[in-house]
Amino acid sequence: MELSYNGQQYHGWQNQPNAISVQEVLEKALSTLLRTETQIMGAGRTDSGVHAKQMFAHFDVNIAIETAILKHKLNSFLPNDIAIKDIFLVVDEAHARFDATQRSYEYWLVQEKNPFFNKYAHFIKADLDVDAMNKAAAELLNYKDFQCFSKSNTDVKTYICDVKRAAWICEGELLVFHITADRFLRNMVRAIVGTLLDVGIGKISLEEVTEIIKSKDRSNAGASVPAHGLYLTEVVYPNSIKKINE
16 A cells, blocks of 8 residues: 555554554554454654655455555545555565665755744754755765664664765755665664754764764764654655556
8 A cells, every 4th residue: 555644643653552653543444444453564664753745555465355445445434644545456475665675755944933834844043054964965875884873772784775865955945855765774864864954054064974974873973853844755666566457
């Protein structure tokens, strides 16, 4: 399934023992409609308060279903802050997380008080040197090991990520950071944005950004920016995961 959600009311994507998650709401709705306990696997794990313009998840079903009808029923059943965009059949071995080849995020900033963005963009009043921030962002493409931007004590096998795009773009009242990579570490985008903002306000130099990356030490990087400005915007898969003529 392809879906989108406003993460404001959820403690992230993944099921939590004592807090509501997007995954939990979807699994309960699917299990009710399919009349059997149904678990889903997402393309990734967004943190508490993070939004997704595009997310994918897979689930197994042992009965014949009309995907268009299931999509309609599921959207009627779900709260307004979660929307199913599509449901389609995939090959048996397809996996929403491991088959994704590319992911993209946006981080939204506003530099003037704006009542329409106060819950959906990070407000920062300081004057920012966007050119310097873009030069620092471009430096990310020269490295692969991003341990310095990973949440501490995270159980991952590798800190290697292939960043293919990193740039700040003015989009009307918003200043938006766009970043694309094959994979992301936990808290990575928010830590990168916090570090680039330190460049923008003149707290650190471009050379210091390079040293931070080389240090592999999270304590050297900038503070993580708030979750409400972060959006998962695209997840890319090979066409081969879809079943043909179904």
